[in-house]
Amino acid sequence: MRNMSARRLLAAAAALALASGSLAACSSDSTSGSGDSGDVTPASQINFLSGWQVGDGTGNFLAAAVEAFAKVQPDITVNVETVKFDDLKVTVETESVANEMPDLITMNFTGENKPWLDDGLIADTTSYLTDWGITDKLLPGVTDAWAYNGKLGGFPYQTGSWPMWYNMDLLKAAGVSEVPTTIDALKDAATKLKANGVAALCYPGKDWGGAGFFWLIDQLYTGAADIQGIMQNGGFAASDAAQQGIDLLGDLRDSGVLIDNAAGYGYEDCANAYDQSKVAMAFFGSWSFTQISEPILKVTQLGGFPLPDGAAFDKPIAFATGGNGILMSQAAADDPAKVAAIKAFMDFLYSKDALQLWISDPGNQIAAVTSEASGPSTSTNVMLQQNATLWDVAEPATLQDLYVKSGVDITPEITWFIGTQGATAADLAPRLDALWQD
Amino acid sequence: MTTPASAPTRRPRHPARGGNGALAAFTVPSLVWYLLFMMGPLVAMFVIATLNWGSIAAHPKFAGLANFAKLLADERIGTALINTGIHLFATLPFQVLGAFMIGYFLAQRPPGHRIFRVVLFIPALISTAQLGTMFSVVLGPDGLVNGLLNLVGLGDHMRAWLADTHTALLCVILVSIWNGMGFNAVLFSARLASIDQSIYEAAELDGASHWRRLWFVAFPISLDFVSVMTMLQFLWSLFGSAALILILTEGGPGQATSTLSWLVYRFAFGVNGSPLIGYSQAIGILLFLLGVVGLVIIRRFIKQRY
Numbered sequence: 046m047r048n049m050s051a052r053r054l055l056a057a058a059a060a061l062a063l064a065s066g067s068l069a070a071c072s073s074d075s076t077s078g079s080g081d082s083g084d085v086t087p088a089s090q091i092n093f094l095s096g097w098q099v100g101d102g103t104g105n106f107l108a109a110a111v112e113a114f115a116k117v118q119p120d121i122t123v124n125v126e127t128v129k130f131d132d133l134k135v136t137v138e139t140e141s142v143a144n145e146m147p148d149l150i151t152m153n154f155t156g157e158n159k160p161w162l163d164d165g166l167i168a169d170t171t172s173y174l175t176d177w178g179i180t181d182k183l184l185p186g187v188t189d190a191w192a193y194n195g196k197l198g199g200f201p202y203q204t205g206s207w208p209m210w211y212n213m214d215l216l217k218a219a220g221v222s223e224v225p226t227t228i229d230a231l232k233d234a235a236t237k238l239k240a241n242g243v244a245a246l247c248y249p250g251k252d253w254g255g256a257g258f259f260w261l262i263d264q265l266y267t268g269a270a271d272i273q274g275i276m277q278n279g280g281f282a283a284s285d286a287a288q289q290g291i292d293l294l295g296d297l298r299d300s301g302v303l304i305d306n307a308a309g310y311g312y313e314d315c316a317n318a319y320d321q322s323k324v325a326m327a328f329f330g331s332w333s334f335t336q337i338s339e340p341i342l343k344v345t346q347l348g349g350f351p352l353p354d355g356a357a358f359d360k361p362i363a364f365a366t367g368g369n370g371i372l373m374s375q376a377a378a379d380d381p382a383k384v385a386a387i388k389a390f391m392d393f394l395y396s397k398d399a400l401q402l403w404i405s406d407p408g409n410q411i412a413a414v415t416s417e418a419s420g421p422s423t424s425t426n427v428m429l430q431q432n433a434t435l436w437d438v439a440e441p442a443t444l445q446d447l448y449v450k451s452g453v454d455i456t457p458e459i460t461w462f463i464g465t466q467g468a469t470a471a472d473l474a475p476r477l478d479a480l481w482q483d
Numbered sequence: 484m485t486t487p488a489s490a491p492t493r494r495p496r497h498p499a500r501g502g503n504g505a506l507a508a509f510t511v512p513s514l515v516w517y518l519l520f521m522m523g524p525l526v527a528m529f530v531i532a533t534l535n536w537g538s539i540a541a542h543p544k545f546a547g548l549a550n551f552a553k554l555l556a557d558e559r560i561g562t563a564l565i566n567t568g569i570h571l572f573a574t575l576p577f578q579v580l581g582a583f584m585i586g587y588f589l590a591q592r593p594p595g596h597r598i599f600r601v602v603l604f605i606p607a608l609i610s611t612a613q614l615g616t617m618f619s620v621v622l623g624p625d626g627l628v629n630g631l632l633n634l635v636g637l638g639d640h641m642r643a644w645l646a647d648t649h650t651a652l653l654c655v656i657l658v659s660i661w662n663g664m665g666f667n668a669v670l671f672s673a674r675l676a677s678i679d680q681s682i683y684e685a686a687e688l689d690g691a692s693h694w695r696r697l698w699f700v701a702f703p704i705s706l707d708f709v710s711v712m713t714m715l716q717f718l719w720s721l722f723g724s725a726a727l728i729l730i731l732t733e734g735g736p737g738q739a740t741s742t743l744s745w746l747v748y749r750f751a752f753g754v755n756g757s758p759l760i761g762y763s764q765a766i767g768i769l770l771f772l773l774g775v776v777g778l779v780i781i782r783r784f785i786k787q788r789y
Contacts, residue, residue, distance in 0.1 A: 135752075138540040156757065164541045251646055306624035308736060309643025314623070452757025457735030464646045464736050476737065479558070 087386035091123045094137065094147035096130035096369075102335070103151075103369070106403055114393050121386045134158060141166050141374075148377035148387060151369055154191045154198040156451040158372070162196050168378035169196035177388055179395055190367025190447060200391060202403070203368030205331035206347075206435055207257065207444075209361070214344040215243050215325035224346050224438075226361050228293065228353040235302040238325050244304040246297070247315035247324040250463030254312030256456045258328050260445040261350055261362060263290035268357030269443045276448035279481030281474035286357070288470035293353055295462070295469055308464030330366060334428040347431045349439030362442040363435065404429070453480050528771070532764040537757060550765035559738060559746065560766065567742040567773075570656055571720050577660045578667055578716045583709065585664070586671025587697045590678075600672070603665030615730025618658050619645065622731075651732050651739045658727060659720065667712060674708045675701055703788070710785040717777050722770065743770045 093111075097103030104127065111123045126147065128136050133150065134157050140146055146166065152158055161167045174180045174188070174197060187204055191197045211224045219237040223230075235245035249255045264272035266286040274280065281287045297303055304310060304324055318324045320337050328350070329337075337345070349361025371394075377383040393399060455477055462473045532550055536543035554560055585603065589596050609617070621627045622644040629641040644650045678701060686700045702709070725744040728734060734741035734749060741749075743766055750763035 138538055141540045157753075160537055160541065160757065164538070166540050251643075304624075306629075306641065306643040306646075308646035309622075309624035314625075452753055452759070457733060457737055457741075460646050460735045461648060461737035461739070464643055465648065 085381045085385045087118075087121055087389055088380065088382040089120060089122060089386075091121060091149060091383070091386050091390055092147045093123050093125045093149045093151075094133065094140070095125050095127050095151045096133045097127070097151050098130070099127060107151075109402065110394060110399060114390060117393075118389055121389060123390060137161075137166070146374045146376050148374055148383055149390075150372040150374070152199070152372050153367060153369055153446075154193070154372075155446050156449060159193045159198065159451060161372075162193055162198055165375045167198060168373045168375045170199055170373055171197045173373070173384075173388075173391075174200065177391060179391065182395060186365070187367070190444070191370065192447075199370040199372040200394075201367065201370040202394070203370065205366045205368045206432055207261075207328070207330040207364035207366050208347045208432075208435055208439060209350050209363060210319065210327050210329050210337075211346045211348060212319065212322065212325045212341065212344055213346050215241075215322060219243065219325070224348045225351045226348075227351050228297075231297075231351045232300060232302055234325075235300075239301060243322070244318070244324040245302050246304065246326040247310060247318050248298075248303040248307040248328075248463060249310050249312045249315045250303075250308035250460050251314075251456075252311040253456060254315065254328070255307075255310075255459045255463060256454070257364070257445065259294065259455065259459050260449075261328070261364065261442055262294050263287055264442055265293065265350075265353055265356045265358065265362070266290050272443050273448045276443070276445055277450055279450075279453075279478040281470070281477045288474055289355075291462075291470035291473050295467075298463055299466055303463070306464075308460050330364075331428070331432055332368075334432075342428055345428070345431075347428070347435050347439075358440050358442075360438065360440040363439045364444045365436075365441045366444060367446065450481060455480060528764050528767055531761055532768050534761040536760040538753070538760070543761070546761055550762045553762060554765050554769065559741065560743075560769075562738045563741045563743045563746050566652060566738075566740065567721065567724075567744070569652060570659070570724055570742055571717065573656045574659050574663070574720050575713065575716060578663050578720070579709065579713050581660075582664050582667030582712075583671050583702065583705075584697065585668035586673075586675055587701055589668060589672035590675035590701075591693075600669055604669050605665070606662045607666035609662070611726040612730065614658065614662055615727055618654070619731060622654055645732050646736050648736050648739045651736060655724070655727060655731055655740050658731065659724070662727075663716070663719070667716065670712065671705070671708070674705050678704055706785060707787045710781060710787075713781050713785055714778055717781060718774060721774055721777065743773070 093107075095104070095107055097107050099105065099108055107125060111125055114121070114123060133152055137147070137150055137158075150167075158167070162169065170191075174183075179200065180188070183201060184204060187201045188197055190204075191199055191201055213224075215238065216222075216224075216234060219234070219241040221234040221237055225231040225234045231246075238245045248258060260272070260276070263275075266289040267275070267284065268286075271284060271286060275284060275287055281291070298307070304315075304318065310318070312329075315324070315327050316329065316333055316336055319327045319329070320341055322341065334342070347363075349363045351361055352358060371391075373387060377387060458473065458476050458480065461476070462468050465472075531543075533546060533548070534543040535546040535549070589599060589603075593599075606614075623629075624641075624643050626644075628644060632638060632641050642650065644654050682700060682704070683696055686696050691700065722744055724742045725748040728740050728742060728745045729748065732740040734745050747763050747767045747770060750759045750766065752758055
């Protein structure tokens with residue numbers, strides 16, 4: 046991993062060196078639309094709160110973009126304040142209370158920040174996306190992840206997936222030649238893998254990864270409409286289909302398909318176990334494309350979660366995720382000069398070359414934008430290429446981020462369920478339903 | 484009748500009293516600071532508990548006593564009360580009485596006592612974040628404990644210690660004890676070292692064993708200090724468990740390690756968005772009242788009796 050990181054660092058440095066030139070070149074046409082803001086003189090400063098860390102693909106891209114933007118728009122300075130991604134929420138709320146709300150913020154749009162639209166912290170970007178010509182460029186369905194109460198919470202910039210990862214070397218060594226697409230095949234593969242001394246499926250029962258996995262498995266029988274209702278209002282105890290999904294997970298736990306002591310594993314633990322070939326199957330997001338070492342990526346096949354008999358889907362299922370985007374503060378939206386400056390910057394970020402640079406690092410996943418240059422099939426990264434054809438073999442499931450009631454966290458109950466042999470849907474369903482009481 | 488030659492007509496004003504007034508004036512800034520920054524947050528806690536407040540960036544709405552009504556009906560509060568009680572009653576004897584025994588041992592200055600002091604003090608030098616991270620690894624599925632069990636042929640007993648309903652709270656308790664007992668022992672040894680050695684010698688001449696000298700000589704003499712330590716340890720355990728729980732278990736599995744202190748944090752900062760700051764402070768008031776009652780009880784039953 047260390048050698049690989051060093052290689053990536055060198056690659057990133059090379060990309061950065063190229064970036065200034067390419068972005069500066071592309072910007073001559075990309076900023077030409079900034080005059081659409083009428084006679085308003087753009088503000089001289091844009092304050093950008095970023096969770097994209099310098100040193101990885103996202104942060105390096107932003108640094109290069111800001112530097113290149115400064116060359117073509119010397120009158121507008123983008124001040125980037127970088128904080129840990131996990132600290133973004135608290136930082137935004139604290140700065141808003143101190144009347145120092147940043148103009149732009151890099152974030153996912155989740156239950157954590159959706160209330161900011163109601164509280165007037167961030168702006169509805171619907172009209173900006175349309176008026177600035179961004180909507181036409183976006184991939185179909187990308188804005189779904191940014192919708193809340195009839196508004197859009199930001200500028201989508203990144204999209205991704207959360208599929209099953211299969212280590213084909215380990216599967217073949219155990220005598221399994223194909224990715225399992227049914228639960229029976231999954232169980233059979235697990236038996237063979239265990240006989241070969243390898244754990245079958247890493248379930249991150251300790252943290253959010255396990256909660257996400259639960260939502261995927263639980264909708265196998267319900268289908269989209271029912272699970273959306275349950276995500277919003279609870280109601281596991283009243284849904285036979287939801288309970289079937291829970292019992293399926295319990296069956297996988299008790300029949301040894303899951304790694305031993307799965308309740309103690311977090312997402313990162315599973316990533317490490319997969320990277321060390323201790324486990325043959327896992328459920329990772331596309332944000333882990335840069336996390337796993339190259340030799341393991343080369344033998345990895347992406348796919349969906351296998352279907353049981355009577356499933357509500359036709360193909361194995363996985364999540365299509367929204368990814369990061371850029372939120373705009375309401376304070377900035379209320380200031381025409383700021384809006385003009387932000388428009389210039391957005392024109393720049395959504396230019397073809399900027400997007401091409403964005404996806405050149407697989408850690409940035411896929412741009413949320415359709416353009417000749419930004420198609421994932423043009424990438425040389427093996428995972429991005431696979432990801433581009435993921436939906437040929439898998440069907441998108443309902444992502445919980447879009448529907449689960451704000452404030453509900455099922456993780457502790459999932460940890461309990463995964464760690465309690467013999468626990469059934471009858472045990473878990475009322476415990477889960479209680480979480481929607483708040 | 485005679486009239487006293489020098490009957491006092493008025494008690495003379497104490498010359499220093501005027502000076503005290505002037506001196507008292509100098510304490511005003513401190514008092515103002517104390518009222519603003521110490522009493523202010525306390526009052527704010529009671530005010531916020533009456534609000535329906537989604538996040539510090541949201542507009543709070545007055546909710547009256549709704550948060551308290553919700554608190555009484557919330558099963559999670561009952562579970563957290565029980566867990567808080569278990570955590571307190573399991574840790575306090577070790578943190579106070581166990582530490583006192585070790586402190587007595589150290590005060591006897593046995594060979595190598597300086598090294599013992601350093602070793603015992605080391606856990607106090609580890610931050611809570613480090614402590615939690617360290618024990619997350621030690622108690623994890625591939626951690627040291629399971630590794631040792633596997634090594635000695637007890638692989639069947641390997642488990643996810645922090646994610647198992649039967650062991651998670653026990654693990655939190657043991658980590659708390661590991662973290663605090665040595666530090667308290669060093670404090671106790673400092674107090675016990677100040678006891679005149681001739682008292683121990685007299686007791687020894689009377690045939691008192693170490694055990695009897697510990698509990699019938701040293702303990703009664705140090706009872707004032709024991710009382711203070713018990714109060715401090717009680718407050719640390721009652722209010723401070725959230726940090727360790729956040730890192731080790733996040734209150735799970737289920738509600739197995741959820742304490743009142745954890746719930747104050749959990750509702751204040753929310754999960755998946757949506758904090759309930761007013762409700763969090765209502766739980767904080769319950770915690771505050773428990774703290775006051777606990778302190779009164781400790782003061783009532785542990786005090787110097789001579």
